[in-house]
Amino acid sequence: MISISNLQFHYPSGDFRLVVPDLTIGDGETVAFVGPSGSGKTTLLNLIAGIIPPGKGSVTTAGSAIQIMSDRARRAFRIKNIGLVFQEFELLEYLSVLDNVLLPYRISPALELTGAVRERAEALVEEVGMGDLLNRYPERLSQGERQRVAVCRAVLPQPGLILADEPTGNLDPANKDKVLDILFRFASSQRSTLVAVTHDHDLLDRFDRAIDFKTYQSTADVAA
Amino acid sequence: MNGSLYLAWRYLVYHRLKTAVLLVSITVILFVPVGLRVLVDQSSQQLTRRAIATPLVIGARGSALELVLNTLYFGTDDPDPVPYAEAIRIDTSGLALAIPMHTRFSSQDHAIVGTSLEYFTFRGLQIVDGRPLATLGECVVGARAAQSMGVAVGDFVISSPESVFDIAGVYPLRMKVVGVLAFADSPDDDAVFVDLKTSWIIQGLGHGHQDLARPEASAGVLRRDSTGITANASVEQYNEITADNLESFHFHGDLGGNPVSAVIAVPLDQRSSALLQGRYQADDERMQIVRPSTVMDQLLGTILTVQQFVTAGAALLGLATVATAGLVFWLSLRLRRREMMTVFKIGAARHTIGTLMASEVVGVLVLGLVLAGVLTVVTSRFAGVVARYLVRM
Numbered sequence: 001m002i003s004i005s006n007l008q009f010h011y012p013s014g015d016f017r018l019v020v021p022d023l024t025i026g027d028g029e030t031v032a033f034v035g036p037s038g039s040g041k042t043t044l045l046n047l048i049a050g051i052i053p054p055g056k057g058s059v060t061t062a063g064s065a066i067q068i069m070s071d072r073a074r075r076a077f078r079i080k081n082i083g084l085v086f087q088e089f090e091l092l093e094y095l096s097v098l099d100n101v102l103l104p105y106r107i108s109p110a111l112e113l114t115g116a117v118r119e120r121a122e123a124l125v126e127e128v129g130m131g132d133l134l135n136r137y138p139e140r141l142s143q144g145e146r147q148r149v150a151v152c153r154a155v156l157p158q159p160g161l162i163l164a165d166e167p168t169g170n171l172d173p174a175n176k177d178k179v180l181d182i183l184f185r186f187a188s189s190q191r192s193t194l195v196a197v198t199h200d201h202d203l204l205d206r207f208d209r210a211i212d213f214k215t216y217q218s219t220a221d222v223a224a
Numbered sequence: 225m226n227g228s229l230y231l232a233w234r235y236l237v238y239h240r241l242k243t244a245v246l247l248v249s250i251t252v253i254l255f256v257p258v259g260l261r262v263l264v265d266q267s268s269q270q271l272t273r274r275a276i277a278t279p280l281v282i283g284a285r286g287s288a289l290e291l292v293l294n295t296l297y298f299g300t301d302d303p304d305p306v307p308y309a310e311a312i313r314i315d316t317s318g319l320a321l322a323i324p325m326h327t328r329f330s331s332q333d334h335a336i337v338g339t340s341l342e343y344f345t346f347r348g349l350q351i352v353d354g355r356p357l358a359t360l361g362e363c364v365v366g367a368r369a370a371q372s373m374g375v376a377v378g379d380f381v382i383s384s385p386e387s388v389f390d391i392a393g394v395y396p397l398r399m400k401v402v403g404v405l406a407f408a409d410s411p412d413d414d415a416v417f418v419d420l421k422t423s424w425i426i427q428g429l430g431h432g433h434q435d436l437a438r439p440e441a442s443a444g445v446l447r448r449d450s451t452g453i454t455a456n457a458s459v460e461q462y463n464e465i466t467a468d469n470l471e472s473f474h475f476h477g478d479l480g481g482n483p484v485s486a487v488i489a490v491p492l493d494q495r496s497s498a499l500l501q502g503r504y505q506a507d508d509e510r511m512q513i514v515r516p517s518t519v520m521d522q523l524l525g526t527i528l529t530v531q532q533f534v535t536a537g538a539a540l541l542g543l544a545t546v547a548t549a550g551l552v553f554w555l556s557l558r559l560r561r562r563e564m565m566t567v568f569k570i571g572a573a574r575h576t577i578g579t580l581m582a583s584e585v586v587g588v589l590v591l592g593l594v595l596a597g598v599l600t601v602v603t604s605r606f607a608g609v610v611a612r613y614l615v616r617m
Contacts, residue, residue: 051569072574079571090566094238095231106227107572107580113227137238153570 001027002048002161002193007057009047018043020057023211027160030187030194032204035213041197044213045163048195049082050074062160076110083154083192085164085183089146091138091153097125098134101152111157124152128182144175148182155186162187164196168203180206228576232583242556243588246549250592251599253542257535258596259603264531266607268524274410275520277347280320280500282310282513283486291512292519295486297411298327298335305483306511308420312480319496320489321346326423327485331381334369336416338423338484346490349412353377354403357419360473361465364403368413375401380464381416383426397426398464409608424482425465425473432462432473489513553585 002025010017018040025031033041046052047059050066053074059066062081069077078084091100099106101121105113125134128148138146147167154162167183168176180203187194196207204210236243274296283291284304293299305328314322323346326338337343341356344364354377357364363381365373375381383397399418407413424430436445436453444459462469475482491497504513564577572580603610 049569075568075571075573077571078569082571084569086566086569090562090569092231092563092566094235099234103567104570106231107567107570107576108227109573110571 001025001060001062002195003058003060004048005058007047007054007059009043009052009055016040016043018047020044025193025195025209027193028187028191029209030184030207031196032207032210033195033197033213034199034201034204034210037199039213041213042165045165045195045197048161049084049163050078076108079104079108080110080157081159081161083157083159083162085147085150085154085162085167085196087166087169089138089143089150089170091146091149093138096135096137097130097141097149098122100138100149101125101156103153104157117156121152121156124156125149128152142175143170144172144178147171147175147179151179151182151186155190155192158190159192161193161195164194166197166199168198168200176200176203228579228583231580232587235580235583236587239584242552243584246552246588247592247595249545249549250588251595253538253545254592254596255599256538257542259600260531260534260538262600262604263607263610264527266604267611268527270608270611271520271524272517275516278488278516279491279497280489280513281486281516282306282314282489282504282511285510285512288512288514288519289523291486292514292516294327295325295488296516298337298415302328303485305485306487307480308482308484309478309480310511311484311487314487314489314500317500318492319500320491323488323490324420324484325486325488326420326483328483329383329386329423329426331383331416332373334366334373334414334416336363336383336418336423336426338418338420338426340420343417343488346488347408347410347412349408350406351403352406354401356403357417358402359465360419360422360425360470361397361399362402362418362422363399364405364417365401366405366413366415366417367407369416370401370404372414377401377404395428395461395463397422400464420484421475421479422465424475427483429482430473430475432465432469434460435472549588556584557581 002023004020004023006022007018007020016038033044035041043052047054047066048061050059050061050069054067057067061077064077064081066074066077092103095103098121101124102113102118105111105117111117122131122134125131128151130145130148133141133145138149141149147170151167154164162183164183168179171179183194183196184206186192194207198204275292278296281292281295283295284306286304290299290301291303294301294303308324311322311324314320321342323340323343324338325343327335329336329338343349344351344356351364352367354364365375365381370376373381379401381399381401383399385396399416399422405412405417418426421430425432433455434440434444436455436459444455445453446456447454462472465473489500491500501513504511560581564581567577567580
């Protein structure tokens with residue numbers, strides 16, 4: 001569960017200010033953040049993930065209060081509990097598909113890379129239809145394939161929360177659906193909460209709820 | 225493998241061309257001054273050791289360095305000869321033991337050294353297989369020469385003709401190998417030793433042919449009169465000295481007039497050494513006497529100066545390389561900023577990000593250091609070979 005209360009945040013430079021009086025997202029819920037550019041969707045995603053610490057107020061993710069954690073603790077918490085999907089995929093060019101999926105296990109002592117993890121990674125890649133591309137490098141993948149790899153990377157540690165920042169922003173319609181299908185399927189099978197930033201209103205009916213940052217109001221439980 | 229080291233390794237492998245260029249640059253810049261130093265030091269030791277062990281060398285006036293290099297290392301530049309009589313003169317003076325050296329000829333790139341038996345005692349050379357030289361036409365080969373030519377006791381070595389186009393020139397002599405020397409880690413290992421007279425036979429100053437007084441050799445007689453028998457061009461000359469034809473080999477004229485490349489003089493004592501050196505000081509003297517250690521010191525002084533220039537040049541080049549490599553690393557780090565941000569967002573530990581950022585620099589430096597070390601060790605092992613090769617060039 002994500003629980004935000006009296007959150008106030010502003011960047012040291014600039015006029016931007018985000019105020020979230022109260023927001024709760026339940027376990028296993030799928031929520032879309034919509035709204036114009038600069039309205040604070042990505043900032044809130046980063047606050048929930050602990051990438052940036054909140055200025056005032058509290059952010060509780062999976063029962064842990066982000067605002068009282070040290071930087072080191074936030075990193076360890078993030079890698080174990082939160083899967084991140086980026087608009088630009090952010091795959092490492094010098095790693096193969098399999099190594100990119102295994103990346104979280106290579107960059108933190110909080111996760112242990114075992115044979116079972118490796119097998120699960122291969123199975124995930126197989127599941128997204130890229131089983132024969134395990135050793136291929138990102139430069140030789142299509143945009144859709146890259147995002148599928150990024151999704152596999154995010155869900156491999158079986159996080160309770162998946163945060164996706166415009167995961168379909170760079171994809172054509174066919175790949176958009178494919179990637180969202182995968183994302184929802186994994187979130188559902190792992191009973192993970194899914195929060196995604198999107199500009200695409202056509203996708204909103206796939207989420208349990210959409211939060212419009214323009215008015216900062218919960219518009220509807222669209223899928224409920 | 226540790227996760228961050230694995231990522232570092234993958235990064236270097238993926239950017240293999242850039243890594244290779246950086247690696248080669250850093251390896252070369254680390255290796256050149258150190259390797260050169262090792263090479264010069266070891267070569268100096270080897271050159272000095274043999275020079276110190278050779279008290280005095282007498283040869284024709286000219287380049288003292290050429291004379292010493294030829295006498296000690298059997299270099300390919302043959303100095304002007306001196307008459308063998310000079311060796312006899314030194315010997316009979318009672319001031320020094322004279323060891324004649326005739327190094328003009330070769331066999332398959334191995335110097336044929338015509339000398340006396342005293343040379344083997346003087347250099348402390350041991351025969352590991354066979355026996356010492358006993359008669360004309362025999363040879364004893366150094367350890368490396370035997371290996372390289374693939375010969376053993378009982379085999380034959382043929383002297384190389386000086387010029388294949390010179391029909392009046394020296395004909396090859398087939399010599400029987402009667403002994404192989406133990407490895408001495410010196411230029412003697414690469415040489416083929418023969419008796420001085422054998423070297424003169426190679427030069428054509430002595431020869432063996434059919435006995436023209438015998439009836440079966442009549443076809444080779446040009447003129448027969450009261451003063452003697454003159455052979456024509458069809459007379460059969462021997463190109464191998466055997467027990468059957470040994471008696472027919474002979475020299476025309478005074479042996480004292482035959483050439484030697486140099487004479488090694490081993491004085492009995494300090495006083496004898498001084499007296500002997502004094503004999504060659506006259507302005508009109510056509511020969512020179514040199515102390516090899518002094519000549520080598522001068523050569524090494526020159527080499528050291530050159531080494532200092534090369535090292536200074538390498539240092540300048542090194543600075544430029546380090547600056548360029550630094551720029552490449554810096555640009556690379558800037559290009560990897562986004563990658564660092566990604567792994568930070570995912571939750572990488574701080575030290576992992578540090579390792580990733582430093583991986584390229586440290587990886588290349590460490591690999592460069594290792595490669596430079598390996599090259600230095602290889603240089604150290606083969607410094608002697610390089611020194612010998614340079615001296616013989």
